[in-house]
Amino acid sequence: MGHKAYGIDFGSNTIKVYRKGQGIVLTEKNIVSTVGKDKRPVAVGEDAYEMYERAPASIHVAFPIKRGIISDMDDMVALWNFAGKKLAGHRRFKGGDFYLSVPADITDVEKKAYERIITDSECKPKKVMLIPKPVADAYGLGLDVEQSSGILIANLGADTVEISVLSRGGIVVSKILPYGGNDYDDKIRNYVRKKYNFLIGKRTAEFVKTSLISAVPDDRAVKVVGRDVVKGLPGEITLSSAEINPLINDRFDDIAVAIRAVIERTPPEISHEIKQRGVFVTGASSWINGIDDVIMRETGIGVNVSKDAQKTVASGLGFLTEHSKLAAKYAIKFK
Numbered sequence: 650m651g652h653k654a655y656g657i658d659f660g661s662n663t664i665k666v667y668r669k670g671q672g673i674v675l676t677e678k679n680i681v682s683t684v685g686k687d688k689r690p691v692a693v694g695e696d697a698y699e700m701y702e703r704a705p706a707s708i709h710v711a712f713p714i715k716r717g718i719i720s721d722m723d724d725m726v727a728l729w730n731f732a733g734k735k736l737a738g739h740r741r742f743k744g745g746d747f748y749l750s751v752p753a754d755i756t757d758v759e760k761k762a763y764e765r766i767i768t769d770s771e772c773k774p775k776k777v778m779l780i781p782k783p784v785a786d787a788y789g790l791g792l793d794v795e796q797s798s799g800i801l802i803a804n805l806g807a808d809t810v811e812i813s814v815l816s817r818g819g820i821v822v823s824k825i826l827p828y829g830g831n832d833y834d835d836k837i838r839n840y841v842r843k844k845y846n847f848l849i850g851k852r853t854a855e856f857v858k859t860s861l862i863s864a865v866p867d868d869r870a871v872k873v874v875g876r877d878v879v880k881g882l883p884g885e886i887t888l889s890s891a892e893i894n895p896l897i898n899d900r901f902d903d904i905a906v907a908i909r910a911v912i913e914r915t916p917p918e919i920s921h922e923i924k925q926r927g928v929f930v931t932g933a934s935s936w937i938n939g940i941d942d943v944i945m946r947e948t949g950i951g952v953n954v955s956k957d958a959q960k961t962v963a964s965g966l967g968f969l970t971e972h973s974k975l976a977a978k979y980a981i982k983f984k
């Protein structure tokens with residue numbers, strides 16, 4: 650109790666921030682728009698996303714984290730400073746301890762870069778701790794990470810699928826597949842361009858995805874606006890689940906096969922408990938109707954999809970802010 654602490658999950662698509670004693674206080678697109686050579690931020694989060702692919706050339710709009718790796722440090726620090734002022738308002742993220750989740754497979758240099766988001770920002774941290782994402786995810790699911798001999802989590806995010814097995818507090822397997830929600834959006838855009846000669850933006854593609862996508866047959870449809878390439882004019886088309894689902898369903902099969910392969914490579918004493926508990930699926934790309942059935946059919950194991958799927962990593966970091974001894978045990982140490 651007492652001093653300030655934050656848990657931050659800097660996702661490739663969405664930032665989630667937990668504030669000790671308050672819970673999740675921020676969920677925003679991890680995107681920034683800046684002007685000028687010195688990259689002065691003009692918008693972050695949803696406001697910046699509004700400008701994405703629409704802004705004049707003088708405004709630079711970017712997602713600074715790609716596939717779990719910081720691709721532009723200046724953008725990321727600018728975004729974070731601006732997010733504190735603009736989005737957190739009087740609650741500003743300043744002082745105290747910062748707990749950040751990082752993908753399990755990245756290099757020490759890439760991990761250090763995460764630390765720099767905070768140390769180079771206006772946060773004035775007392776301490777920055779990096780926690781492997783699967784560990785935070787497991788705590789966020791409310792699991793007893795120290796005692797369990799087998800936990801399997803598949804985090805379905807925007808740029809990656811991260812499949813991890815934890816046993817007695819250690820990560821025993823971590824497999825990353827390089828695709829997720831962003832890839833689904835791209836597939837939808839490409840399909841609409843080729844099939845209808847019609848251009849839609851990323852935001853529209855994301856809307857189509859969240860409205861229609863399903864791993865099992867579905868009869869939903871949505872109208873979307875875009876630009877007719879042949880006429881060169883704005884227009885409207887209707888898209889259905891029946892035509893969108895086949896673009897993406899192979900991916901769900903790939904995910905289920907990868908989960909099965911991980912289970913098969915896991916020692917029996919660990920896989921025994923995984924089978925008893927079922928597979929845990931997290932990340933907002935798991936909010937897809939029927940994805941649990943696909944995984945269950947492939948693995949023969951029960952599947953737990955979390956309602957809070959997008960926030961489990963940040964909630965787990967939050968749990969660790971309240972249990973700092975445990976956090977110190979998991980914090981990544983550098984040579």
Ligand SMILES: Nc1ncnc2c1ncn2[C@@H]1O[C@H](COP(=O)(O)OP(=O)(O)OP(=O)(O)O)[C@@H](O)[C@H]1O
Pocket residue numbers: 659660661662663664716717805806807808809810829830831855858859862931932933934935936937958959
């Ligand atoms: N209802 C929904 N159905 C399908 N996909 C969704 C839904 N809601 C959000 N998404 C997608 O989930 C993705 C964001 O998920 P999440 O916040 O877990 O990713 P992230 O942490 O930013 O990315 P990563 O973990 O890969 O770095 C986006 O691609 C978004 O479009």
Ligand SMILES: [Mg+2]
Pocket residue numbers: 660661804806807932962
């Ligand atoms: Mg994530």
